[in-house]
Amino acid sequence: MRTPKPQIAHFTSPLYLDSGRILEPFELAYETYGTLNTDKSNAILVAHAFSGSHHAAGIYEGENKAGWWNDLIGSGKGIDTDHFFVICINALGSCYGSTCALSPQNQGAIPYRLKFPVITIPDIVRSQKVLLASLGIDKLKAVIGGSMGGMIALSFAKLYPKCAEHIIALATTHATSDYVIAVHKIMCDAITKDPRFKAGNYLISELAELPLAGLALARMIGYLQYLSPRAMQRKFNHRYVDSDGLYELFGRFEVSRYLDYNAQSFCRYFDPLCYLYLAKALCIYDLSLGHENLEDATKEFHSCIHLIAFSDDTMFPPYEMWRIKQALQYNNKPHTFHEVQSQTGHDSFLVEVPLFEHYIKHILAA
């Protein structure tokens, strides 16, 4: 694959948000892989998860780390860039180049911060549809995403029923559970109670001024959901960083060191305000909003819906995805459901690609 090149699309038309507010102008950062064919019929939209970005595949020049779904997207891979034109867009509200709480308001120089409007998953979908239209793409082969990306994919099926042939949603849900809402409430508290948060008015350009203690806590709380208990046990097996530290109050287990390391590296690139806004979008996500129930909410679905759940996902357990299957079945909508046996937990959709890529390959070959 060629070196991916992030791009920024600038839109001057207003984006009408679920909250009643308007975003105007707005920008979206995105990346593409593969080549759009002449009749523009081979495009696949990939939607990223909470902390992801538009950098889904390939390796930037001078870097070592590949995009977050590099195992799945590429020449000859599950999403084959020899056949498909893949586009991944940084979600509105995220901190990788799309309009977010750090963006200047009213085309001035002062960032929105807490004046940024609440963004919903449908808002993210609408903004991405605008970008697709600007590229002349009005039909998609598929929309694919895991976790929050799965919410985006399912919301796409609801907002634009005839736009995508296939919707592939992994490790996600029809409505965020109270448990996951509780997790995000605590994460957000960790950030806002950090004295450096200063009601969102922290100095963005100074690392030492950011509420990173809170952000690190939030990220670590996330890890409790992303990795399954069994995966942690396999990985760390009670090992102590320094066996002499067993009887020292602050002696550390390997799992603690792992959490520290990962939280610190997360803090180098993620923004606390964006964390709050994305958490809000995730928490108020509910496909049934404005409908009697999920059956009613899915009755206009037209795409073929493919649901891939992971057996030990504690964040979005298979029974929540099964609920979507029930609603689709009730409405006689075309769908498939796969429960992948995994031992990695929620993160399986990112790190256990060999366990499910054949499903995706098969769907896209149809």
Place this chain on the structure above:
Amino acid sequence: MRTPKPQIAHFTSPLYLDSGRILEPFELAYETYGTLNTDKSNAILVAHAFSGSHHAAGIYEGENKAGWWNDLIGSGKGIDTDHFFVICINALGSCYGSTCALSPQNQGAIPYRLKFPVITIPDIVRSQKVLLASLGIDKLKAVIGGSMGGMIALSFAKLYPKCAEHIIALATTHATSDYVIAVHKIMCDAITKDPRFKAGNYLISELAELPLAGLALARMIGYLQYLSPRAMQRKFNHRYVDSDGLYELFGRFEVSRYLDYNAQSFCRYFDPLCYLYLAKALCIYDLSLGHENLEDATKEFHSCIHLIAFSDDTMFPPYEMWRIKQALQYNNKPHTFHEVQSQTGHDSFLVEVPLFEHYIKHILAA
């Protein structure tokens, strides 16, 4: 039941700790229910969980809230105080009257704080054995406890194999998993990163000076383990505190309000330093420590071991308790194992007493 009366036992003999340090003198707060018979053969030791106290049953004068296991302990109840003399001791290191990090060191006036020694579950057991001896009790009908209390009960079986006829351990494990270690690492970080923590030198007498933001976060992280996701869903069902707040960044769901309320009330009585010390004790708990494996660690067990696990306990899942059963089976040790079908999660041992009290009644009647 008569109004329970908390008592303090003072010991001047040294307590030799696993860390190599010595606690001298030390105190233990405790409560008793029922009457010790003349041959002192009807005593039952009840061990409390992480945030529990010696106030296991009855209601203090002028208060409304009963002890934490009031559903189980009392006249005619699962642990029948008409027949048994029940004693519950505040764990060493906890903040309800037993010696802890807030106690004065060297009989002076200055509290230990971070100079307090690391306490282990076996240390807690040894201290409780000293108290039992001081009451002239050298044989117990049973040791019963859930969660951390279950660790105490199982460690009792290991340290004093011939002391208790029955050991009843609920919702617990043979060794704290990396997942639970991770949970407690984040809780402890929340406390120590609170600027008010001041390396443990916060002003104890001033509520406004305590690192309560961190302690509240820690408690909320705990709730993610104590209640099962399904229990949260049943309890809150996506309800919003104020439906107008759906599109406000800090609008709250009912589950968030519940977490806030409970964390705030927890902060009124629990101490941050004690939290750290008990978390440490819980994290380094491992029945196999100093042994080849769990089979080796349990080979001298002599009490009849009763294991009661809860189907949806995500903190100490049934398969961890099953591991204890395997080891006991391997050694031909008398034991029973029950997996209670519950939908409340880890807290089932506290709030779902009707689901398991018949097991306990049956064991004690034998």
